[in-house]
Amino acid sequence: MTMTRRAMLAAPAVLRAQSRTEKLRVASVGVGNRGSYLLKHLLEVQDAQVVAVCDLLPDRVDRAASAVGAKGGSAKTFTDLRKMLDEVKEIEAVVLATPDYTHREFDIEILKRGKNLYAEKPLALTVEDCKAVVKAAEAAKGVFQVGFQLRHDPARNAAMQWILAGKAGKVLQCHGMRHGGDLPRDIAWYFDKTKCGDIVTDQGIHILDLFRWAVGKPPVRCYGDGGTTLFVNDPPGRTVMDHYSLIYEFEGGAQINFSHHYFDPPGWTGIQERVFGSEGAVDLAKAEFQPRTSRQRTKLEVPNEGKDSTYMSLAAFVENVRTGKKPLNDARSALEATVVALMGTKAIYEKRVVTWAEMGV
Numbered sequence: 015m016t017m018t019r020r021a022m023l024a025a026p027a028v029l030r031a032q033s034r035t036e037k038l039r040v041a042s043v044g045v046g047n048r049g050s051y052l053l054k055h056l057l058e059v060q061d062a063q064v065v066a067v068c069d070l071l072p073d074r075v076d077r078a079a080s081a082v083g084a085k086g087g088s089a090k091t092f093t094d095l096r097k098m099l100d101e102v103k104e105i106e107a108v109v110l111a112t113p114d115y116t117h118r119e120f121d122i123e124i125l126k127r128g129k130n131l132y133a134e135k136p137l138a139l140t141v142e143d144c145k146a147v148v149k150a151a152e153a154a155k156g157v158f159q160v161g162f163q164l165r166h167d168p169a170r171n172a173a174m175q176w177i178l179a180g181k182a183g184k185v186l187q188c189h190g191m192r193h194g195g196d197l198p199r200d201i202a203w204y205f206d207k208t209k210c211g212d213i214v215t216d217q218g219i220h221i222l223d224l225f226r227w228a229v230g231k232p233p234v235r236c237y238g239d240g241g242t243t244l245f246v247n248d249p250p251g252r253t254v255m256d257h258y259s260l261i262y263e264f265e266g267g268a269q270i271n272f273s274h275h276y277f278d279p280p281g282w283t284g285i286q287e288r289v290f291g292s293e294g295a296v297d298l299a300k301a302e303f304q305p306r307t308s309r310q311r312t313k314l315e316v317p318n319e320g321k322d323s324t325y326m327s328l329a330a331f332v333e334n335v336r337t338g339k340k341p342l343n344d345a346r347s348a349l350e351a352t353v354v355a356l357m358g359t360k361a362i363y364e365k366r367v368v369t370w371a372e373m374g375v
């Protein structure tokens with residue numbers, strides 16, 4: 015049975031979404047460091063077809079178009095997002111990976127034009143801007159998903175399902191470390207806190223998002239300390255920190271304890287994401303559960319084990335557009351993740367306890 019256009023428009027979003035049989039026509043916008051990686055994985059998603067690519071820099075546009083061509087496709091090329099949206103009417107979805115300071119403006123523009131949008135994190139750089147994006151997303155007809163791809167990482171997702179099912183007991187503490195070398199020198203805006211919101215909001219946000227998800231609610235207050243002690247004015251003009259530590263407290267007693275620095279010498283690596291519950295501890299990245307009652311560790315069952323988190327996240331986005339399913343990393347959850355990061359940054363800058371209530375979410 016075929017539907018008339020009027021009946022189609024009147025049908026619920028889920029029904030409309032389920033009726034599609036063609037590939038989702040996607041545009042990749044911002045094809046630098048992250049955007050190229052997203053594009054590489056998008057080209058592997060069976061139900062997606064990249065029809066346009068856009069970046070301010072023509073050589074990046076050409077490189078992206080070649081990547082599409084190498085997979086047997088063909089993408090129209092643009093250096094202006096609005097021109098692309100005006101001219102290529104067939105675009106149904108956009109994957110956006112432009113710098114953080116552009117997110118508010120571009121997210122809202124794309125959503126207002128009725129496109130489905132996969133937008134990189136953070137949601138925006140102020141609470142007010144985050145709320146403006148959420149408002150646009152909630153008024154939009156399409157799916158809005160934010161680039162917290164670790165939620166779709168097979169190991170971390172399996173670990174989170176274990177925790178959310180209560181199998182680790184009551185969550186007591188989330189302990190995280192993100193220790194490494196300094197930020198990539200070839201991306202200048204990473205070093206300017208007015209453009210990236212500083213390193214809690216631009217980098218630490220991924221692990222903080224997982225931890226907030228594990229606890230199941232936003233924190234009540236936080237405090238911390240941080241600054242720049244190794245990479246002082248390096249590169250010249252740097253305004254972002256090179257280290258910080260944060261503690262978040264939740265109603266009911268749970269805590270996040272997170273340390274992030276760029277002090278690791280070559281060859282060292284220190285990334286750890288562990289959730290300690292009343293029944294035992296879960297290592298998120300390893301998908302392992304260590305019960306309190308035995309030395310026997312449980313390796314959790316991991317569907318799609320080994321698959322790349324970015325591929326999984328993009329595949330989920332395309333599936334969400336098809337089925338009308340709510341994304342795991344939707345506007346509201348991205349708002350909370352971003353405000354957790356902004357709150358931590360505020361606590362460090364102002365050297366005081368900052369409450370969730372004062373963030374005005």
Ligand SMILES: NC(=O)c1ccc[n+]([C@@H]2O[C@H](COP(=O)([O-])OP(=O)(O)OC[C@H]3O[C@@H](n4cnc5c(N)ncnc54)[C@H](O)[C@@H]3O)[C@@H](O)[C@H]2O)c1
Nearest residue numbers: 044045046047048049069070071111112113114134135161
């Ligand atoms: N999810 C993740 O793990 C992850 C990892 C890295 C970066 N990111 C995010 O991805 C985004 C991009 O970061 P990046 O590392 O790729 O930076 P980048 O500077 O390498 O890439 C950004 C690209 O956007 C282009 N651009 C800037 N303004 C534009 C405009 N007006 N129109 C079209 N293109 C424009 C730039 O020319 C550049 O090619 C940021 O939001 C960052 O936070 C996410």
